[in-house]
Amino acid sequence: MKxxxxxxxxxxxxxxxxxxxxxxxxxxxxxxEALYGRRRFNEFQKSLGLAKNILASRLRKLVDCGVMxxxxxxxxxxxxxxxxxxxxxxxxxxxxxxxxxxxxNCFAPNERPITLVDRAHGAPLQPLQxxxxxxRIIGPKDMLAV
Amino acid sequence: MKxxxxxxxxxxxxxxxxxxxxxxxxxxxxxxEALYGRRRFNEFQKSLGLAKNILASRLRKLVDCGVMxxxxxxxxxxxxxxxxxxxxxxxxxxxxxxxxxxxxNCFAPNERPITLVDRAHGAPLQPLQxxxxxxRIIGPKDMLAV
Numbered sequence: 001m002k003x004x005x006x007x008x009x010x011x012x013x014x015x016x017x018x019x020x021x022x023x024x025x026x027x028x029x030x031x032x033e034a035l036y037g038r039r040r041f042n043e044f045q046k047s048l049g050l051a052k053n054i055l056a057s058r059l060r061k062l063v064d065c066g067v068m069x070x071x072x073x074x075x076x077x078x079x080x081x082x083x084x085x086x087x088x089x090x091x092x093x094x095x096x097x098x099x100x101x102x103x104x105n106c107f108a109p110n111e112r113p114i115t116l117v118d119r120a121h122g123a124p125l126q127p128l129q130x131x132x133x134x135x136r137i138i139g140p141k142d143m144l145a146v
Numbered sequence: 147m148k149x150x151x152x153x154x155x156x157x158x159x160x161x162x163x164x165x166x167x168x169x170x171x172x173x174x175x176x177x178x179e180a181l182y183g184r185r186r187f188n189e190f191q192k193s194l195g196l197a198k199n200i201l202a203s204r205l206r207k208l209v210d211c212g213v214m215x216x217x218x219x220x221x222x223x224x225x226x227x228x229x230x231x232x233x234x235x236x237x238x239x240x241x242x243x244x245x246x247x248x249x250x251n252c253f254a255p256n257e258r259p260i261t262l263v264d265r266a267h268g269a270p271l272q273p274l275q276x277x278x279x280x281x282r283i284i285g286p287k288d289m290l291a292v
């Protein structure tokens with residue numbers, strides 16, 4: 001994350017490493033836009049409304065980390081397209097967790113959140129559940145970091 | 147997020163709102179430490195090794211957002227303790243998503259990540275799965291924001 005002095009990549013905590021790669025607001029919003037089908041610099045820029053230099057640095061970092069790949073556009077060799085790699089696509093679980101927490105906790109009763117639905121039926125997704133190997137639901141106090 | 151000019155709270159996207167509250171590296175690491183049982187300013191400071199002024203501002207924001215509550219310590223009235231609220235505890239799903247993505251994507255084969263296990267049996271958790279109402283597994287391309 002730009003401006004951060006600490007490098008969490010030396011940390012053996014899997015969460016800290018994940019945050020080192022995508023623990024930046026804009027990076028996750030770029031990944032979200034990519035999941036929605038945006039591929040070009042200008043498309044990201046228009047939909048997120050962020051400064052070109054910030055977008056460029058975030059895209060570069062996402063490419064360096066293997067979350068996105070920069071490939072030549074099929075029609076115009078002068079343009080590049082930014083596609084999610086498999087590593088990047090796997091962030092969809094994290095994104096659903098963010099959406100669901102935000103929906104449950106960050107809206108007044110009279111507000112209608114934009115949220116994620118099942119593309120096939122337009123129906124809400126099931127709430128994510130943390131489960132043990134034997135299927136028990138794991139709450140916040142049932143976990144341990146080892 | 148300190149230093150950010152854009153306020154995502156006006157945004158109706160549930161993910162953007164969630165990021166507005168906890169889309170900051172340190173905030174999530176503080177929540178992680180609180181889930182592990184830390185309660186006092188000095189405990190957070192020691193375990194995270196971050197500057198006191200940054201920790202203070204992040205704790206203040208987490209309290210303002212209703213993720214944590216500052217309460218008097220049971221033994222010494224001069225100390226405060228920081229406890230997760232229910233809203234804060236519900237972040238455990240997001241944390242598991244971060245751990246699991248980090249574990250799968252940010253470690254070399256010879257490295258052993260610190261990760262989350264089921265406290266009762268010390269066994270790894272099931273990987274989180276996004277599911278539709280009818281139980282179908284939802285992949286990154288099967289979702290739509292509405």
